[in-house]
Amino acid sequence: MKMQNDLLLKVAKGEPVSRPPVWLMRQAGRVLPQYRALREKLSGFKELVETPDLAAEVTIQPVDEWGVDAAIIFSDILVIPEAMGLSYEMAEAKGPYFPATIRTAADIERLIFGEPAADRLEYVYEALKVTSRRLDGRVPLIGFAGAPWTILAYMVEGKGSKTFGIAKKMLYAEPALAHRLLERITETTIAYLKNQIRSGAQVVQLFDSWAGLLGPAQYSAFSVPYIERICREISADAPVIVFAKGAWFALRELAAADPAVIGLDWNTDPETARTETGGRIALQGNLDPCALYADPDEIRKLTGEMLARFGSRHIVNLGHGLYPDISRENVRVFVETVKAFEYQPV
Amino acid sequence: MKMQNDLLLKVAKGEPVSRPPVWLMRQAGRVLPQYRALREKLSGFKELVETPDLAAEVTIQPVDEWGVDAAIIFSDILVIPEAMGLSYEMAEAKGPYFPATIRTAADIERLIFGEPAADRLEYVYEALKVTSRRLDGRVPLIGFAGAPWTILAYMVEGKGSKTFGIAKKMLYAEPALAHRLLERITETTIAYLKNQIRSGAQVVQLFDSWAGLLGPAQYSAFSVPYIERICREISADAPVIVFAKGAWFALRELAAADPAVIGLDWNTDPETARTETGGRIALQGNLDPCALYADPDEIRKLTGEMLARFGSRHIVNLGHGLYPDISRENVRVFVETVKAFEYQPV
Numbered sequence: 001m002k003m004q005n006d007l008l009l010k011v012a013k014g015e016p017v018s019r020p021p022v023w024l025m026r027q028a029g030r031v032l033p034q035y036r037a038l039r040e041k042l043s044g045f046k047e048l049v050e051t052p053d054l055a056a057e058v059t060i061q062p063v064d065e066w067g068v069d070a071a072i073i074f075s076d077i078l079v080i081p082e083a084m085g086l087s088y089e090m091a092e093a094k095g096p097y098f099p100a101t102i103r104t105a106a107d108i109e110r111l112i113f114g115e116p117a118a119d120r121l122e123y124v125y126e127a128l129k130v131t132s133r134r135l136d137g138r139v140p141l142i143g144f145a146g147a148p149w150t151i152l153a154y155m156v157e158g159k160g161s162k163t164f165g166i167a168k169k170m171l172y173a174e175p176a177l178a179h180r181l182l183e184r185i186t187e188t189t190i191a192y193l194k195n196q197i198r199s200g201a202q203v204v205q206l207f208d209s210w211a212g213l214l215g216p217a218q219y220s221a222f223s224v225p226y227i228e229r230i231c232r233e234i235s236a237d238a239p240v241i242v243f244a245k246g247a248w249f250a251l252r253e254l255a256a257a258d259p260a261v262i263g264l265d266w267n268t269d270p271e272t273a274r275t276e277t278g279g280r281i282a283l284q285g286n287l288d289p290c291a292l293y294a295d296p297d298e299i300r301k302l303t304g305e306m307l308a309r310f311g312s313r314h315i316v317n318l319g320h321g322l323y324p325d326i327s328r329e330n331v332r333v334f335v336e337t338v339k340a341f342e343y344q345p346v
Numbered sequence: 347m348k349m350q351n352d353l354l355l356k357v358a359k360g361e362p363v364s365r366p367p368v369w370l371m372r373q374a375g376r377v378l379p380q381y382r383a384l385r386e387k388l389s390g391f392k393e394l395v396e397t398p399d400l401a402a403e404v405t406i407q408p409v410d411e412w413g414v415d416a417a418i419i420f421s422d423i424l425v426i427p428e429a430m431g432l433s434y435e436m437a438e439a440k441g442p443y444f445p446a447t448i449r450t451a452a453d454i455e456r457l458i459f460g461e462p463a464a465d466r467l468e469y470v471y472e473a474l475k476v477t478s479r480r481l482d483g484r485v486p487l488i489g490f491a492g493a494p495w496t497i498l499a500y501m502v503e504g505k506g507s508k509t510f511g512i513a514k515k516m517l518y519a520e521p522a523l524a525h526r527l528l529e530r531i532t533e534t535t536i537a538y539l540k541n542q543i544r545s546g547a548q549v550v551q552l553f554d555s556w557a558g559l560l561g562p563a564q565y566s567a568f569s570v571p572y573i574e575r576i577c578r579e580i581s582a583d584a585p586v587i588v589f590a591k592g593a594w595f596a597l598r599e600l601a602a603a604d605p606a607v608i609g610l611d612w613n614t615d616p617e618t619a620r621t622e623t624g625g626r627i628a629l630q631g632n633l634d635p636c637a638l639y640a641d642p643d644e645i646r647k648l649t650g651e652m653l654a655r656f657g658s659r660h661i662v663n664l665g666h667g668l669y670p671d672i673s674r675e676n677v678r679v680f681v682e683t684v685k686a687f688e689y690q691p692v
Contacts, residue, residue, distance in 0.1 A: 160508075162506075162508075163635075163636075163666075163669065165635075165636060165639075165669050165671070168634070168636035168639070169636060169639040171636070172634075172636055172637055172639045172640040172644065173639050173640055173641070212558075212592075212613065214613075214634075215612040215613055215634045215665070216613065216615050218634070246558075246592075246613070248594060248595070248613075249594070249613055249614070249615065249618075266561040267558065267560075267561055267562065267592070267594075267595055268595070269562055269595065272595075288514070288518075288560075288561045288564070289509075289511075290509075290511060290514035290515060290517075290518055291518055293511075293514070293515040293518045293519050294518040294519055295519070298518065319561070320509075323509065323511050325511070
């Protein structure tokens with residue numbers, strides 16, 4: 001398929017571009033009235049995730065609305081625990097909840113994993129196919145999954161938590177158990193991402209949302225090796241973006257895992273990230289989502305400062321997902337500021 | 347008063363000691379059955395905070411139980427908003443809640459601040475006096491307050507939050523308003539800490555619990571200057587410990603604010619912290635609280651590694667508060683490992 005806009009793919013491959021591409025984490029969502037209108041007709045979040053035609057529709061909404069340079073499939077990282085045998089409930093206000101959790105070796109033995117688990121996510125692959133067909137090369141389509149540590153955190157804790165103390169307790173008290181679970185999540189994730197790529201995902205992002213809950217030694221032991229394995233198995237098929245929120249201390253190790261792109265949260269300054277990642281990996285990010293609460297002039301100023309500091313090999317994004325109460329006009333100012341930017345010839 | 351154990355005071359002043367002192371954030375609390383027994387007889391958390399005799403009792407419990415090298419007064423950072431006119435409710439499971447919040451200039455104008463606000467916290471000063479008398483020089487007594495940004499976050503948001511989006515929105519959308527509120531919180535905090543010191547606090551700690559929610563530029567604008575002012579006004583009276591959770595990116599600036607001690611969360615490795623703070627400030631921390639879920643041998647190993655990496659000018663602590671479900675025997679192993687340690691003669 002001929003891509004009309006391949007800015008993101010080029011940056012991921014290290015090829016020169018005239019301006020950086022821009023997309024936003026959680027760009028398909030409650031900021032858009034067309035999303036809210038569709039969502040109101042449904043029983044809940046999961047119906048949207050599990051209905052390919054509707055998932056495709058909301059995936060494309062931000063491309064139509066703002067002209068962002070990539071679409072990211074509308075889904076959730078928690079489809080993986082579900083495919084492995086732990087179904088989740090999504091309460092809009094309270095976040096995800098797992099009626100059953102993993103605490104023992106027997107719990108792990110009962111899980112489905114690898115290809116048989118990944119094969120249960122047909123609705124995601126179908127959503128990618130429908131989206132890909134409808135996008136018809138307008139912009140690249142991004143697939144995604146949670147990084148194994150973050151998925152373990154939910155499977156063990158059973159819900160969102162400020163500390164994820166139950167999940168972290170497993171790492172300290174039963175490290176062998178944690179590694180066995182991480183292995184199985186990793187195998188499932190690899191099969192899942194390969195299926196996503198076969199179904200039309202041209203880039204995939206790994207979300208390590210709870211990276212920052214681990215100290216450097218634990219992150220190094222329980223997260224990085226699994227991310228590295230995923231990068232190794234997937235990179236030949238599609239570029240991998242690794243977004244490890246709060247893991248500033250592990251940038252060097254993450255760069256060694258050799259993803260195509262490293263995503264940064266808004267705490268991490270671009271200069272430090274460039275140094276730590278050795279300059280050879282594209283960086284993605286990292287405006288504070290709350291900066292979009294500012295007035296348009298201030299948004300232009302903050303976006304311009306960020307662009308100047310990152311320099312080339314940059315995929316513009318926020319440092320975290322878009323918040324639902326941000327104005328869509330302010331998002332437009334952000335996107336248009338990036339699209340009006342031009343790299344100076346060297 | 348003659349101090350029998352002045353290890354913490356010596357380290358804060360840069361004097362040599364034979365081993366590092368050890369205490370734990372949130373050491374007085376639900377880990378201890380004697381705390382739970384007392385707490386069950388009361389109407390709630392606030393009754394304990396506001397009854398000097400009982401606050402003194404739970405303050406001393408960890409000194410009796412584990413022989414830690416410091417007591418920290420049992421209180422809450424949210425007494426400051428309350429003294430300024432915003433009372434809080436504390437639901438054990440859900441955390442703090444403010445029925446009224448600050449959103450406008452008029453809301454700020456209505457606040458009491460400075461000495462008149464600080465003077466409303468007589469129950470804290472009385473708790474310090476009672477504790478100091480009962481401790482009778484066994485170990486130093488630590489007073490504390492929230493850093494101004496963290497207090498603003500609660501006063502504007504009105505409750506705990508994953509993103510504190512409403513509070514951060516004020517920084518981006520109405521920075522002048524935010525600064526006016528920060529000024530008033532700072533003036534109140536300075537008066538409050540001076541009163542605490544007069545009442546027996548020998549060291550004070552500033553908790554910037556939500557530091558990590560701000561990016562470097564915002565932290566530099568909205569938190570550091572106020573911390574700096576507090577350090578400048580207080581340091582002549584007592585050493586100041588600054589614990590800015592998640593603010594690894596600001597260590598250099600925090601060191602320039604010239605506190606006696608900088609507290610570190612468990613994400614920050616001691617070597618980086620030593621370099622960033624220029625080697626001339628004592629460091630406090632930073633074992634992951636979840637490490638105390640491990641078995642005793644592993645706790646000894648992890649504690650030993652931490653001790654070796656910090657070297658001298660170290661106050662041993664956790665990288666965050668003790669979690670309520672950690673075993674008190676494991677805390678004992680941690681404390682005893684530190685107390686058995688000896689610095690090698692140089």
